[in-house]
Amino acid sequence: MAMRGTAVMRRAASVRPTARAGASAGRRRRMIGRHWQLYFVIALPMAFLVTFNYWPLIGLQIAFRNYNPIQGMWHSPWVGLSQFRAFIDGPYFWPVLRNTLRISLYSVVIGTPATIILALAINEVKHARFKRLAQMVSYAPYFISTVVVVGIIQIVLSPDSGPLLQMANLFGVHHLPHLMASPSAFPSIYVWSGIWQETGYGAVIYLAALSSVNPELYEAARIDGASRLQRIRHIDLPSITPTIVILLVMSVAGLLNVGFEKAFLLQNPLNNSSSEVISTYVYKTGLLDSNFSFAAAVGLFNSIVGLVLLVIVNFVARFVSDESLF
């Protein structure tokens, strides 16, 4: 009964907009006519959007086909879900999934608190020049290319010479293991180099949120005898909680999106057992082995899991903290 009631109401409601639309057809034509130049302006970027953002979405259909270049993406034989099944039943599914999840969970668990702590610490500094120095230095690595970062990692971790060996020597250790060749070191190298590169950048977002805190709150807290730590706990943290939640939702949704660029460059045959992630696997199967349909299916699997995670985490976040992405 209730169902039918709402259906009727919906139908009643849907009548009115149509009527309004009919009445305003002239207005619409006037609006379009008066601003035809805007359509002219947006035409070129829309063409880019359709070509480079929407066409690849249509191209994803090859994940359900057995693509061959002669028949193309519209006419290659339809094989349903068998590419997905081949991936899930294949020998690489669990290792690649495990590697991807390990790296991204590791970076969320370390990266989120590190970024928050850095932002809170910078926010405490009142000495303007030191504050600027801390921000400038911590922000700088974000502008360094992935290739150079990987080059720096190799220099720093080199067992023959380099900063790590210098530091180790100070503590009386003279022999370092070859970390770049070690599968067990790979997740840490990946995550901590990311911390090195991105924490300063991430802190900017929190600092933006912190700068909008009403200074009267601090004054009032001081008069009430709150210590610095208590002010952080009761003013700063609550004011950046929405930002924390939204960024956490996004990073959990991106758990399977371990970026290709760095993982690929850090990879070598010796650490492959822990460094092969979904994106590098897609590259190798798809572009190196020309197994386009299979790789597209792997990529699509990745996106779908990401979407499902996003919806779940967003729901949980809204339920727990009243904050959500949508």
Added chain:
Amino acid sequence: MATTARKSTRIRETRGDRIFLTFVYAFLGLVVFLIGYPLVYILASSFSSSNAVLSGKVWLWPVHPTLLAYRAVFRYPEIWHSYLNSLIYTVAGTALTVVLTVMMAYPLSRRAFYGRRFFNWALIIAFMFNGGMIPFYLLVRDLGLLNTRLAIIIPSALNVFWVIIARTFFRRTIPEELSDAAQVDGCGDVRFLLSVVLPLSKPIIAVIALLAAVYQWNSYFNALIFLNDPNLYPLQLVLRQVLVQGNVSASAMALSPEQLQLFQAIQTLLKYSVIVVASVPMLLVYPLAQRYFVKGTFIGSLKE
């Protein structure tokens, strides 16, 4: 003087707070050191002799200063060629991105733009979903762009997120009344965009241009999958050979016999000097970039 005067009027810091603050400064000092040290080390090493570098004598300052490493970069035609390529890609790509971003963001920011909701949804959907690596590659291949300079410039020219940032900016800084008034006075949208909106939008244009330039200069992925011809390689791809794969060929450098004896040394030092040389453009824009990136982050984090 001013600080003491100010302090006296304030509530004095408690002992606990002072200890805490000292701890914060020490922590940040350590962070600054840990982040900055590898960069200083590389800069110092690039000016040092290879023996000093290999024996770990270089800390913060060049030891046995020499320009050998930089001379080696100058002798490496692949590096210079790709450097030039990267400049071309960065300038052309940035220009195209700025033009496309403004052309898309401005109409979307106007309430008088009929169909705005439809276009905005098209933008959001494009932001949330993408086809991934394989369909993107096949598209570029089918467009016949493989192994051309255009493959680096065109497919990545429109970034949806940057359009969203610019749209938010236009909404906040170009009042609807202004564009309406211009319309009433007979100024068309194109003329309004060119002669009113653009001069008012220098900050956002700077933000987008810097984002695009840094992205283009630093990226190697599109070049990796779209280019085969070494003559078209951007710098990052050559850096990958030199830095990551350790491919430095003596023959590529056209060395004289006595320099050939130094090849071992050059090979060691080249890593350090190419990092410095590759980062020079970023270093030049860094002060600007820092300011504008922060601004971009602010605008990007604003809700409608």
